[in-house]
Amino acid sequence: MLTNRSKVVVNKQMSFMERIYLPAVVGGLMTTIKHLFRKKTTIDYPKEKREISENYRGQHILKVDENGAERCTACGLCAVSCPAEAISMTAAERKKGEELKYREEKYAAVYEINMLRCIFCGLCEEACPKEAIFLTDRLVPVSGERDAMIYGKDKLTEKHYNEVDISKRQTPAVLAFKQNKQYQHNQLKQTR
Amino acid sequence: MVSGYIIYKSIMVVVVFLIGLGIAAYSTYAERKVAAFLQDRLGPNKAGPYGLLQPIADGVKMFMKEEIIPDVSNKFLFILGPCIAMLTACMTGVVIPWSTPITINGVSYPLQITDINIGILYVFGVVSIGVYGIMIGGWASNNKFSLLGALRASAQMISYEIAMGLSIIALVMMTGTISLQEIAAQQSGWHWNIIYQPLGFLIFITCAFAECNRTPFDLPECETELVGGYHTEYSSMKLGFYLFAEYVNMFISSAIISTLYFGGYNMPLIGRFVTDPNMLSILGVVFLFAKIFFFIFFFMWIRWTIPRFRYDQLMHLGWRIFIPLSILNILLTGAGILFFNR
Numbered sequence: 001m002l003t004n005r006s007k008v009v010v011n012k013q014m015s016f017m018e019r020i021y022l023p024a025v026v027g028g029l030m031t032t033i034k035h036l037f038r039k040k041t042t043i044d045y046p047k048e049k050r051e052i053s054e055n056y057r058g059q060h061i062l063k064v065d066e067n068g069a070e071r072c073t074a075c076g077l078c079a080v081s082c083p084a085e086a087i088s089m090t091a092a093e094r095k096k097g098e099e100l101k102y103r104e105e106k107y108a109a110v111y112e113i114n115m116l117r118c119i120f121c122g123l124c125e126e127a128c129p130k131e132a133i134f135l136t137d138r139l140v141p142v143s144g145e146r147d148a149m150i151y152g153k154d155k156l157t158e159k160h161y162n163e164v165d166i167s168k169r170q171t172p173a174v175l176a177f178k179q180n181k182q183y184q185h186n187q188l189k190q191t192r
Numbered sequence: 193m194v195s196g197y198i199i200y201k202s203i204m205v206v207v208v209f210l211i212g213l214g215i216a217a218y219s220t221y222a223e224r225k226v227a228a229f230l231q232d233r234l235g236p237n238k239a240g241p242y243g244l245l246q247p248i249a250d251g252v253k254m255f256m257k258e259e260i261i262p263d264v265s266n267k268f269l270f271i272l273g274p275c276i277a278m279l280t281a282c283m284t285g286v287v288i289p290w291s292t293p294i295t296i297n298g299v300s301y302p303l304q305i306t307d308i309n310i311g312i313l314y315v316f317g318v319v320s321i322g323v324y325g326i327m328i329g330g331w332a333s334n335n336k337f338s339l340l341g342a343l344r345a346s347a348q349m350i351s352y353e354i355a356m357g358l359s360i361i362a363l364v365m366m367t368g369t370i371s372l373q374e375i376a377a378q379q380s381g382w383h384w385n386i387i388y389q390p391l392g393f394l395i396f397i398t399c400a401f402a403e404c405n406r407t408p409f410d411l412p413e414c415e416t417e418l419v420g421g422y423h424t425e426y427s428s429m430k431l432g433f434y435l436f437a438e439y440v441n442m443f444i445s446s447a448i449i450s451t452l453y454f455g456g457y458n459m460p461l462i463g464r465f466v467t468d469p470n471m472l473s474i475l476g477v478v479f480l481f482a483k484i485f486f487f488i489f490f491f492m493w494i495r496w497t498i499p500r501f502r503y504d505q506l507m508h509l510g511w512r513i514f515i516p517l518s519i520l521n522i523l524l525t526g527a528g529i530l531f532f533n534r
């Protein structure tokens with residue numbers, strides 16, 4: 001009775017009009033025919049796309065910095081924070097001469113996200129101390145194979161000079177929040 | 193002359209057969225589209241423009257599928273079932289008068305394959321054989337679900353045939369003929385039988401739904417209870433035949449409903465604008481098909497509106513409501529004929 005929506009069931013005999021069933025049939029037909037002219041709720045997907053919000057959490061991207069060096073340092077915080085355990089990686093040490101390829105001394109040689117496991121919660125993005133991983137407004141395309149749904153660095157790392165805009169996810173509030181983080185080293189700054 | 197007659201009739205048979213199959217094929221497409229639209233969806237739209245090639249794709253799929261005949265089935269009957277279903281579905285079309293005769297060079301070509309003077313009885317006879325297709329198929333599959341579906345189908349069809357026949361008797365009393373050509377011809381202008389026989393029409397169309405195994409009377413094949421009912425064990429084109437027969441039946445039922453109650457090829461007032469008899473008869477075909485398409489749509493519309501009956505409700509409706517009601521209708525019609533001396 002909390003919602004005041006409960007109905008008392010009465011087991012009364014149906015009236016004659018109810019029993020001949022026809023008015024109900026006509027009523028039903030009218031209801032369904034109205035739907036014939038209604039705006040459809042489904043869309044012709046690959047041709048037409050639904051409008052999504054600006055900070056939609058879709059397919060991930062591994063950012064590069066101004067010089068095109070990968071920002072990820074394979075610290076594993078994203079993998080630890082991931083509730084779906086979708087991320088796995090193998091770390092490697094940066095060699096001499098690779099400074100323009102990898103920003104930090106340690107980098108992820110293999111970085112994989114299993115898109116079938118991922119729930120697109122965005123916790124990896126929040127956990128990352130290097131501003132390396134972000135979710136974008138791109139939808140993850142479907143695939144007929146499970147293996148194809150495990151995205152490696154080839155699909156995740158962005159191309160230099162062809163960066164994906166993530167400013168919509170970097171709202172002033174988010175930036176202010178990140179300022180307050182204990183370690184300031186995660187701000188964007190010039191590489192040595 | 194005789195050979196010309198045979199050639200003309202053969203052409204008519206082939207044309208009607210092809211039109212029937214074509215309409216049945218596109219009914220499957222229409223069914224999916226109508227279902228989608230009534231449920232606020234878009235429906236098939238990938239094969240060709242607006243998905244218009246979908247029936248062809250479905251047909252190819254049916255042909256390409258692996259043919260499975262269960263080991264425990266009775267092979268001969270298993271194959272016979274869908275054949276009978278398809279054959280009877282196609283046979284009913286021959287008595288439908290598509291329009292008035294066309295006269296070319298003084299020779300009159302009737303747009304009807306054959307005007308047998310017991311047209312209605314012929315339709316009933318063939319439709320009753322149709323139940324054997326389902327019954328034999330379900331029985332030969334040697335599967336519980338199929339058997340239950342077949343039992344339901346035969347009980348349901350036999351029950352509703354009675355009410356259907358009785359509702360037709362009232363119509364026949366009024367028209368005084370059982371040739372479909374004459375019944376259609378009598379309804380020129382506004383004299384559509386639906387006006388004189390509303391109750392009979394209601395009974396007839398409901399029974400037609402039951403005879404076609406369409407929702408709300410699709411108990412023989414209800415997926416939710418019986419997997420697929422009588423065609424559970426069927427695959428490939430044999431399944432295709434069963435499904436196809438259902439759509440051909442739907443087309444023929446629509447044609448018969450239009451002919452019996454909705455004036456067939458007649459359209460009121462058209463005689464004022466067109467006087468050329470050949471033109472009139474071509475327009476008649478157009479009108480008849482317009483009516484048929486409406487009823488096919490109506491079949492689909494009902495399907496996506498009304499949920500399936502429970503089995504006891506079905507039997508209750510058939511035996512305890514429709515049969516007395518159709519007898520009452522006969523009485524009322526008799527009284528009306530006596531009173532107005534029509």
Ligand code: SF4
Binds near residue numbers: 078081085113122
């Ligand atoms: S979005 Fe959530 S679930 Fe997906 S990888 Fe990141 S942390 Fe894991």
Ligand code: SF4
Binds near residue numbers: 072073075131
């Ligand atoms: S993406 Fe960020 S959190 Fe994940 S390993 Fe790389 S630097 Fe660490």
